[in-house]
């Protein structure tokens with residue numbers, strides 16, 4: 421049962437999300453190949469070869485693969501569907517864009533965001549913003565899956581010694597062009613893999629006030645997140661959004677500040693190990709999922725918290 | 732240019748979903764249903780393109796039960812020109828994409844704007860699948876769409892921030908939350924929508940086999956979190972995090 425995992429990377433470094441998909445793959449079999457498609461990404465392939473459990477790395481390098489454009493990447497993955505029973509990627513923005521395109525090329529109904537493997541063709545996945553968990557069985561010969569990163573621990577980055585084999589690109593489909601990107605720069609841990617996250621909502625009032633969260637984040641090495649309302653209001657960039665339609669996080673510690681706790685927000689963080697809610701409204705729904713709730717004005721509480729943590 | 736906007740009838744986003752005790756699904760009886768929020772954004776975007784004179788006609792299509800007509804009427808009230816209902820219940824994203832492919836070809840559309848994700852199945856697949864079936868370019872998670880001559884430039888919300896891609900037309904775009912803020916349909920427009928053309932076809936009419944590939948074995952509630960405690964002071968909070976939860 422050959423399994424192909426699509427690597428997530430920026431041509432220089434392999435993203436940890438790849439290792440979550442590898443762990444999911446180990447639940448299905450032991451013949452695990454990682455596909456690294458990009459341009460000038462030998463270092464990524466070398467890193468993929470070291471992941472524990474990976475038996476082979478396929479490296480496809482071409483200018484048209486540099487930015488993971490689905491139009492160019494999907495045909496390559498679909499072709500590998502001829503020799504692999506499982507095609508999988510973590511449900512990142514790349515995985516979400518590319519895998520359904522692969523599935524349709526193969527006439528396969530993808531299973532999105534699997535949370536567990538129940539059998540060779542049976543998986544659980546969240547529906548209705550995670551308010552229900554469905555067990556689904558697929559009848560397709562090739563299984564195209566995306567993996568919910570928070571549901572599978574990352575496979576160890578070291579321990580493997582897979583061979584790296586070069587394969588050819590399928591060429592430029594000529595349908596799309598990468599124009600540019602504006603990436604948020606941050607010295608902080610990446611949101612989806614951080615062990616601690618502190619998120620702000622509409623209660624923060626403006627972007628400037630996120631400094632109050634940063635002061636605490638600095639003390640505990642946390643990533644910063646936000647509710648949709650905070651992003652819509654322009655307090656912070658879009659990639660901070662946690663929730664059903666944003667990022668899914670499950671850190672050891674999640675601190676929600678000035679966030680009411682709408683179901684769409686809870687969908688993205690309720691699997692965190694410990695949840696802290698700081699809100700001035702004692703009736704806010706966020707308290708129903710919080711292990712520790714503090715009712716109070718965040719503008720008073722947050723400076724105190726930063727202070728207390730320095731002690 | 733003609734634009735197709737697929738709109739799905741889903742449980743309203745404000746409704747608290749209840750899982751049926753027999754584990755066969757969620758309870759949809761007497762529950763408020765609405766247009767998928769991302770599809771409202773898609774309709775709004777298409778209508779704005781029409782108002783800007785870049786698009787001649789906006790067609791709204793829904794695949795679902797007879798009641799999905801209401802969803803189409805909502806799209807017509809926002810400003811879509813006509814609607815197509817494909818009566819087929821429970822179609823999975825691949826089947827929906829096949830149906831939409833048939834519609835896109837029949838209607839000669841050059842742009843399809845879909846939602847990025849239906850908030851019931853949370854699949855996030857249909858647009859990408861449709862793009863594959865048609866052999867068109869795709870831009871998912873759009874926060875800005877600029878229609879040019881024979882091309883569309885789309886700014887996309889990706890994990891690291893924003894990415895801009897250019898697609899050759901015809902093309903597929905899927906919407907993200909920040910693309911626009913959909914208008915409220917005015918009463919006169921709701922009245923006008925009732926008179927707009929709405930055709931009904933079946934998947935079989937379009938030559939599509941919509942048989943499901945997935946079997947849902949069971950549906951359960953997610954594990955409940957245990958009740959937490961309220962702390963009175965910041966000192967108490969920090970003490971609990973350090974000594975009880977041991978997370979800092």
Ligand SMILES: Cc1cc2nc3c(=O)[nH]c(=O)nc-3n(C[C@H](O)[C@H](O)[C@H](O)COP(=O)(O)OP(=O)(O)OC[C@H]3O[C@@H](n4cnc5c(N)ncnc54)[C@H](O)[C@@H]3O)c2cc1C
Pocket residue numbers: 620621622623624646647648649650661662663664665666667677678679680681682683684685688698699700701704716717718719744768769850
């Ligand atoms: C299709 C769709 C998708 C969505 N996806 C997401 C998603 O992925 N993620 C997401 O987060 N939301 C999402 N939403 C939005 C969601 O429904 C809520 O609107 C949103 O989460 C509310 O954000 P909020 O809690 O910051 O704001 P509000 O609900 O306005 O809450 C603000 C909170 O701050 C508190 N507060 C105010 N001032 C203070 C103060 N001084 N001190 C302490 N507390 C204070 C208030 O008591 C209140 O509880 C989605 C909605 C739709 C329709």
Ligand SMILES: Nc1ncnc2c1ncn2[C@@H]1O[C@H](COP(=O)(O)O)[C@@H](O)[C@H]1O
Pocket residue numbers: 737738739740767769770773792793794795822824827844845846847848849850852853854855856857858
């Ligand atoms: N039954 C349907 N009828 C109309 N449009 C649909 C249907 N299912 C999915 N779509 C479209 O595809 C998008 C993504 O849905 P999904 O892939 O199911 O998450 C939705 O936002 C709609 O625009």
